[in-house]
Amino acid sequence: MLRLGRRRREGAGLVRVCAEGEIADGEIRAIEGLPAVLCRTGDDLYALGLRCPHSGALLSKGKIVGDCLECPLHGGRFALGGGAVRSGPPRRGVPAYDVVVRDGMIYISRRPRRRNRPAQRRR
Template identity: 40%
Template structure:
């Protein structure tokens, strides 16, 4: 398929790495782990905020073009206001998208970079459309809006590819269920207090942490971008992901700090004659 070939070409375009890494690094320096990053990531919502926020600018811009086509002279004022509404509402969409994209690497970062460039181009075209309308050049404004819709449409397709083909923003543990029967994963003697330990049951990575007399077990793959939690550190009653700093409570898997939006899967634990066993 042409679309699939185009997506693969973008994913493999290593020429994008240098500028994409530079921009992502700048964004990461500004958006450090904390409340602002959590809000932009959608941590309080339980899912990424960016996909919901893009509906307002896209809807406003397409509605403006519809009025351009069928509204006649009476629809010009409303169409101009809709174009500006789309421009203004694109700001939170840009901020949340930049936050999510800065945590990606490789093919996802390249595709996201092109997605961002296309969105920026589309936004600039819509600003030009609004200015033309303000100057009374309604036909030019309408034409620019159609051009902007084409660019934003391409960007939207690429955004869908990022989410549904590359899994950006998707819980990376969604299809890792874990054992339903008690299954041995480690020896109790291997667990040092406060030191994360990695184990595996089939294809499911397990994180084990001892704190005093209690042993906790969570999925070892961070729900955010798949970071190996056993390489992170224990902070109080939480495990911190070594990649982007998300923190999860050991007892429940709940998010203490983002940018993760989905809680970590936890497993029941019991010890039998020195063997550590887990189950869902």
């Protein structure tokens, strides 16, 4: 069995997004190369799918309301923690990705996870 070092494993499954200080509180940023957005609320970082499943609006143009990401088109809301529908017309949630902060850089998983947890901080 091939054993990969920690750095190699993370490199294979994570995509570097930006430095932690480059994303402001309340900002929603489309992630280049992945159908995902990175959201910051306070010190917490979340990554959800880019498109609303209702009519395909770009969630990068939405806004953070409480613990939800609100769609800009019809106001559907998705839980930042997991992507589930909280209100509005969408019938299904959006994918959620893992977020990792390591050495001041933000990474997200290449593939969505079932549950979206606040960023894991690794020093």
